[in-house]
Amino acid sequence: xxxxxxxxxxxxxxxxxxxxxxxxxxxxxxxxxxxxxxxxxxxxxxxxxxxxxxxxxxxxxxxxxxxxxxxxxxxxxxxxxxxxxxxxxxxxxxxxxxxxxxxxxxxxxxxxxxxxxxxxxxxxxxxxxxxxxxxxxxxxxxxxxxxxxxxxxxxxxxxxxxxxxxxxxxxxxxxxxxxxxxxxxxxxxxxxxxxxxxxxxxxxxxxxxxxxxxxxxxxxxxxxxxxxxxxxxxxxxxxxxxxxxxxxxxxxxxxxxxxxxxxxxxxxxxxxxxxxxxxxxxxxxxxxxxxxxxxxxxxxxxxxxxxxxxxxxxxxxxxxxxxxxxxxxxxxxxxxxxxxxxxxxxxxxxxxxxxxxxxxxxxxxx
Amino acid sequence: xxxxxxxxxxxxxxxxxxxxxxxxxxxxxxxxxxxxxxxxxxxxxxxxxxxxxxxxxxxxxxxxxxxxxxxxxxxxxxxxxxxxxxxxxxxxxxxxxxxxxxxxxxxxxxxxxxxxxxxxxxxxxxxxxxxxxxxxxxxxxxxxxxxxxxxxxxxxxxxxxxxxxxxxxxxxxxxxxxxxxxxxxxxxxxxxxxxxxxxxxxxxxxxxxxxxxxxxxxxxxxxxxxxxxxxxxxxxxxxxxxxxxxxxxxxxxxxxxxxxxxxxxxxxxxxxxxxxxxxxxxxxxxxxxxxxxxxxxxxxxxxxxxxxxxxxxxxxxxxxxxxxxxxxxxxxxxxxxxxxxxxxxxxxxxxxxxxxxxxxxxxxxx
Numbered sequence: 001x002x003x004x005x006x007x008x009x010x011x012x013x014x015x016x017x018x019x020x021x022x023x024x025x026x027x028x029x030x031x032x033x034x035x036x037x038x039x040x041x042x043x044x045x046x047x048x049x050x051x052x053x054x055x056x057x058x059x060x061x062x063x064x065x066x067x068x069x070x071x072x073x074x075x076x077x078x079x080x081x082x083x084x085x086x087x088x089x090x091x092x093x094x095x096x097x098x099x100x101x102x103x104x105x106x107x108x109x110x111x112x113x114x115x116x117x118x119x120x121x122x123x124x125x126x127x128x129x130x131x132x133x134x135x136x137x138x139x140x141x142x143x144x145x146x147x148x149x150x151x152x153x154x155x156x157x158x159x160x161x162x163x164x165x166x167x168x169x170x171x172x173x174x175x176x177x178x179x180x181x182x183x184x185x186x187x188x189x190x191x192x193x194x195x196x197x198x199x200x201x202x203x204x205x206x207x208x209x210x211x212x213x214x215x216x217x218x219x220x221x222x223x224x225x226x227x228x229x230x231x232x233x234x235x236x237x238x239x240x241x242x243x244x245x246x247x248x249x250x251x252x253x254x255x256x257x258x259x260x261x262x263x264x265x266x267x268x269x270x271x272x273x274x275x276x277x278x279x280x281x282x283x284x285x286x287x288x289x290x291x292x293x294x295x296x297x298x299x300x301x302x303x304x305x306x307x308x309x310x311x312x313x314x315x316x317x318x319x320x321x322x323x324x325x326x327x328x329x330x331x332x333x334x335x336x337x338x339x340x341x342x343x344x345x346x347x348x349x350x351x352x353x354x355x356x357x358x359x360x361x362x363x364x365x366x
Numbered sequence: 367x368x369x370x371x372x373x374x375x376x377x378x379x380x381x382x383x384x385x386x387x388x389x390x391x392x393x394x395x396x397x398x399x400x401x402x403x404x405x406x407x408x409x410x411x412x413x414x415x416x417x418x419x420x421x422x423x424x425x426x427x428x429x430x431x432x433x434x435x436x437x438x439x440x441x442x443x444x445x446x447x448x449x450x451x452x453x454x455x456x457x458x459x460x461x462x463x464x465x466x467x468x469x470x471x472x473x474x475x476x477x478x479x480x481x482x483x484x485x486x487x488x489x490x491x492x493x494x495x496x497x498x499x500x501x502x503x504x505x506x507x508x509x510x511x512x513x514x515x516x517x518x519x520x521x522x523x524x525x526x527x528x529x530x531x532x533x534x535x536x537x538x539x540x541x542x543x544x545x546x547x548x549x550x551x552x553x554x555x556x557x558x559x560x561x562x563x564x565x566x567x568x569x570x571x572x573x574x575x576x577x578x579x580x581x582x583x584x585x586x587x588x589x590x591x592x593x594x595x596x597x598x599x600x601x602x603x604x605x606x607x608x609x610x611x612x613x614x615x616x617x618x619x620x621x622x623x624x625x626x627x628x629x630x631x632x633x634x635x636x637x638x639x640x641x642x643x644x645x646x647x648x649x650x651x652x653x654x655x656x657x658x659x660x661x662x663x664x665x666x667x668x669x670x671x672x673x674x675x676x677x678x679x680x681x682x683x684x685x686x687x688x689x690x691x692x693x694x695x696x697x698x699x700x701x702x703x704x705x706x707x708x709x710x711x712x713x714x715x716x717x718x719x720x721x722x723x724x725x726x727x728x729x730x731x732x
Contacts (some may be wrong), residue, residue, distance in 0.1 A: 145628065146628070147628060147631075159562055162562060162569060162570055163570075194617060196525055196528060196612070196613055196616040196617065197485075203528060203613075204528055204529075204613065230616075230617070230620050231616065231617040231618065231619065231620025231621035231622075231623075231624060232620040232621070232623060232624035232627075233624070234621050234624060234625075235624050235625055235628040236624060244617075246562070247562055247569075247570065247614070248613070248614055248617050250562040250596075250597065251560060251562065251596070251597040251610075251614050251617065251618050252597065252617055252618065252621040253597065254596050254597025254598040255597035255598070255600050255618040255621050255622050255625075256597075256621050256622070256624075256625040257597075257598060258597060258598035258599070258600055258601050258602060258622075259600075259601055259621075259622045259625045259626055260625055260629060261598075262511065262512070262513060262601040263626060263629050263657075265513075266657050266660055267633075267657055269657075270650075270653040270654065270656050270657040271650065271653050273653055273656065274652075274653075276649060276652075277649075277650060277652065277653040279649060280646050280647075280649030280650035280653065281646075281650065281653075283642060283643075283645060283646030283649060284636075284637065284643060284646035284647065284650055286640075286642075286643065287636040287637050287639055287640075287643040287646065287647075288636065290636050290639065291629075291632050291633055291635075291636040294632055
């Protein structure tokens with residue numbers, strides 16, 4: 001068990017983000033362009049960039065002012081998109097992904113960002129950063145455009161693990177609440193448990209168990225529990241955090257992305273249909289940009305790995321500079337809020353609470 | 367075990383649809399308006415309408431030409447949206463929903479349409495129509511707007527049952543292929559099995575089993591098996607039929623609907639933002655209508671219950687006359703194609719095949 005790192009950078013002005021330059025579909029040029037954009041926008045940011053030194057130093061030198069704020073850490077190897085997590089765990093040492101995690105492990109950086117292979121990144125994060133004491137399964141949380149005033153909801157797990165029992169779902173609720181407090185600035189997030197109906201008698205047995213467990217820990221966890229929610233509530237206003245297992249969450253995430261992308265394409269087709277509609281589309285350009293900004297997946301780019309000794313932001317593999325920059329921004333916000341330490345504290349107390357959940361429940365609520 | 371009904375109306379010109387007038391959110395007036403619209407558009411259609419006689423006859427008389435093509439079958443009781451399926455099974459006799467299913471059971475009508483409570487409708491369908499020989503779990507299939515040439519994909523199960531083992535998933539593949547052949551006119555549908563990744567080593571154990579089982583039966587089932595697909599493929603072009611358990615399918619369906627509805631509302635907001643954008647929206651009106659027609663859930667209204675002795679179309683509870691009419695149209699197409707009998711034949715042979723699946727597999731594919 002590793003002890004909690006001293007994230008001495010958190011809250012003290014400058015924030016160091018560790019960035020894996022390799023492994024994304026668009027190569028290191030997109031990554032360097034993304035961090036350069038972030039660096040210009042945010043003077044408090046510094047970077048440690050991991051990958052082949054000569055290639056990276058050329059890219060960094062091209063961006064004015066970036067060299068001074070960016071340390072390059074040489075790493076020869078690259079984790080590819082189709083590498084199996086089990087292989088990467090055995091042979092991943094020396095890759096840019098491994099190196100990026102080492103900077104968080106050593107406390108040089110507060111958060112790591114990578115757009116590489118998700119399964120490999122989670123596997124390496126588990127062995128290098130280790131799970132937080134009290135966490136059984138780490139989870140990946142994403143932000144989802146919603147009708148809520150904060151514009152986004154949190155959903156987890158979206159694919160760290162295909163299984164989750166009732167206690168795992170309770171931990172997801174705790175971690176999701178912590179993320180919503182620090183990432184979305186919600187004092188008392190509302191948690192919903194994803195199911196096929198909102199009636200309490202519906203759904204799988206482990207969900208009914210999780211329902212009661214989460215309900216019993218709402219007070220201690222500093223959240224409100226709204227009970228079961230449905231797929232339609234993921235972008236809705238009934239709750240701020242949607243808790244589910246990684247299989248269901250992954251399907252929901254990709255279904256939502258696929259649907260949004262289909263509608264976007266059909267919208268383009270509709271506007272390209274006739275001269276009149278093409279004229280209308282010119283007039284509608286700013287309206288469309290406003291809409292796009294709201295639901296553009298690049299702007300909410302970044303799944304956050306929760307439940308580890310250190311925070312890891314997984315950017316989309318296909319992220320362009322805008323997407324990379326959004327992931328860096330998220331990493332910065334989490335680093336500055338001291339999210340990692342707060343989450344650790346919350347989960348540790350939750351673990352203690354969960355241990356005597358069944359026995360204590362009746363007494364506490366009597 | 368009941369024997370297969372003689373759906374003598376199928377294929378012979380006139381088609382009789384049994385319609386539950388009650389139980390929808392908008393009451394019987396919307397249902398009568400919907401069937402009246404269908405009747406005007408399609409001269410081959412006749413109806414048996416179930417509900418309180420005096421109320422319904424008033425509504426029907428108001429619609430010119432409808433009385434002659436619509437038999438009213440008196441039923442006093444109504445199944446409400448919040449009635450529990452178990453209660454409806456015990457006390458549902460005498461409701462309009464029960465009565466609507468009886469017309470199919472007795473062979474007077476080929477397909478039943480209801481916009482009532484889904485759980486109750488499935489429960490009553492199971493006890494009154496019974497499962498097809500060889501079917502373990504019936505499924506609900508929906509059409510989903512897609513990029514495929516046929517404009518829609520089929521997904522099942524979207525909520526008949528929250529569980530499905532490998533053999534159930536094989537039956538879903540068989541039934542879904544049959545539905546796609548008859549409902550979407552695809553000679554050889556491509557089947558995909560929903561998972562969290564397309565690699566064969568990923569996912570739950572029962573999915574790997576189902577993968578091999580479906581693959582082994584593709585030839586006999588008259589479909590192509592494309593292997594695992596992801597949430598993003600539901601509106602995509604990789605397959606025509608997405609097979610999954612009812613829990614995952616229900617979450618995916620509602621997530622997709624919720625995402626589409628959010629984007630629709632944001633689009634309206636974007637266009638209402640300024641005088642220029644409001645002007646643009648006027649010019650874009652026909653483009654928008656074209657888009658809406660393509661993805662309007664009312665136009666693909668109707669989940670089909672598969673695996674019963676008789677076909678049941680479940681319309682959205684909130685369906686308006688346009689939605690009801692779309693459900694009736696779907697019911698008509700399925701009735702005319704003789705879908706019920708074809709499905710029964712296909713599933714019966716699949717059941718035989720599945721019984722010796724494990725043993726035969728090696729020999730056949732050696």
